[in-house]
Amino acid sequence: MKVTVVGAGNVGATCADVLAYREIANEVILVDIKEGVAEGKALDIWQKAPINLYDTRTVGVTNDYSKTADSDVVVITSGLPRKPGMTRDDLIETNAGIVKSVTEQVVKYSPEAKIVIVSNPLDVMTYQAHLTSKFPRTKVMGMAGILDTARYRAFLAEELNVSPKDIQAVLMGGHGDTMVPLPRYTTVGGIPVTELIDAEKLDAIIERTKFGGGELVKLMGTSAWYAPGSAAAQMVEAIIKDQKRVFPVCIKLDGEYGIDDCYLGVPVVLGKNGVEKVIELQLNDEEKELLLESRKHVREVMEVLEKSGK
Numbered sequence: 001m002k003v004t005v006v007g008a009g010n011v012g013a014t015c016a017d018v019l020a021y022r023e024i025a026n027e028v029i030l031v032d033i034k035e036g037v038a039e040g041k042a043l044d045i046w047q048k049a050p051i052n053l054y055d056t057r058t059v060g061v062t063n064d065y066s067k068t069a070d071s072d073v074v075v076i077t078s079g080l081p082r083k084p085g086m087t088r089d090d091l092i093e094t095n096a097g098i099v100k101s102v103t104e105q106v107v108k109y110s111p112e113a114k115i116v117i118v119s120n121p122l123d124v125m126t127y128q129a130h131l132t133s134k135f136p137r138t139k140v141m142g143m144a145g146i147l148d149t150a151r152y153r154a155f156l157a158e159e160l161n162v163s164p165k166d167i168q169a170v171l172m173g174g175h176g177d178t179m180v181p182l183p184r185y186t187t188v189g190g191i192p193v194t195e196l197i198d199a200e201k202l203d204a205i206i207e208r209t210k211f212g213g214g215e216l217v218k219l220m221g222t223s224a225w226y227a228p229g230s231a232a233a234q235m236v237e238a239i240i241k242d243q244k245r246v247f248p249v250c251i252k253l254d255g256e257y258g259i260d261d262c263y264l265g266v267p268v269v270l271g272k273n274g275v276e277k278v279i280e281l282q283l284n285d286e287e288k289e290l291l292l293e294s295r296k297h298v299r300e301v302m303e304v305l306e307k308s309g310k
């Protein structure tokens with residue numbers, strides 16, 4: 001199995017590293033536009049193989065997409081990260097151009113690939129890749145929900161003093177401040193979270209989750225990479241190993257949840273064909289309203305892309 005990761009920056013290199021050391025793919029091709037960066041990081045990951053005992057071959061290239069030919073999955077992380085004071089949406093102009101040109105190359109050499117988008121603003125960059133690739137919606141998806149639920153689960157684990165492994169959660173909507181965590185679908189070892197935490201503390205955790213990306217940008221001056229890189233690798237694993245994992249994933253909705261014109265995070269089944277099923281939860285009125293609010297925001301940013309003619 002061959003996986004290409006475009007963008008050998010913080011997230012891309014982390015994703016390639018996880019794919020390699022967990023032997024998720026046989027071959028990982030890392031691509032970057034900056035001369036030498038992908039070659040250097042791929043070589044570094046390969047030189048770690050005898051220490052950490054894996055045999056995934058990692059190869060880096062500068063903009064040479066012929067080396068990516070026939071990839072099973074391509075992860076696109078190329079693009080600017082935000083700096084303190086910026087929103088993800090502020091990145092749209094630069095990153096739309098990057099995602100478009102990268103997708104053109106990816107599709108030329110790997111017409112059968114599944115594409116996982118990481119670049120921000122996530123929902124709209126997934127739209128961009130979908131427009132450019134003309135692939136069916138099931139093969140072009142965005143990574144955000146795994147990361148956002150991971151943050152939510154990590155905060156809950158800390159508050160409840162339990163293992164993060166035992167916390168299951170669903171989160172929907174756009175990858176931004178309008179994301180919709182769903183306490184009704186959050187459990188701790190099978191126990192509804194609402195039985196273990198008071199409402200005020202849960203609300204505070206939900207608020208922290210919504211701004212979880214921004215919290216890290218403020219601390220580091222750039223955005224996160226360990227959890228995002230691992231989350232993208234987890235999606236790749238589900239596809240490559242045909243695991244039928246249930247994850248929140250950004251996909252174009254086609255009537256699900258009464259929405260047919262927007263890219264949003266929803267729970268799906270991920271397997272060898274990409275998104276194999278969109279799961280429709282029975283949302284209550286309050287949850288539906290939050291999802292529609294999130295749709296409204298993402299639609300506005302999608303319109304910016306549409307008006308730019310990209």
Ligand SMILES: NC(=O)c1ccc[n+]([C@@H]2O[C@H](COP(=O)([O-])OP(=O)(O)OC[C@H]3O[C@@H](n4cnc5c(N)ncnc54)[C@H](O)[C@@H]3O)[C@@H](O)[C@H]2O)c1
Pocket residue numbers: 006007008009010011012031032033034037077078079080081082091095098101102117118119120122143144147175222223224225228
């Ligand atoms: N979806 C998410 O949850 C999530 C999480 C973290 C980061 N992100 C986004 O992922 C993107 C990457 O973040 P990062 O921290 O890795 O940034 P980074 O600056 O560390 O890396 C980006 C890399 O992309 C490369 N690049 C730029 N244009 C390119 C092109 N045309 N072809 C190939 N490579 C190109 C750059 O040279 C750089 O190495 C950002 O847009 C960031 O906002 C999304």
Ligand SMILES: O=C(O)C[C@H](O)C(=O)O
Pocket residue numbers: 081082088120147175212213214216217223224228
């Ligand atoms: O916050 C960002 O800009 C990066 C990413 O979307 C994140 O949530 O970490």
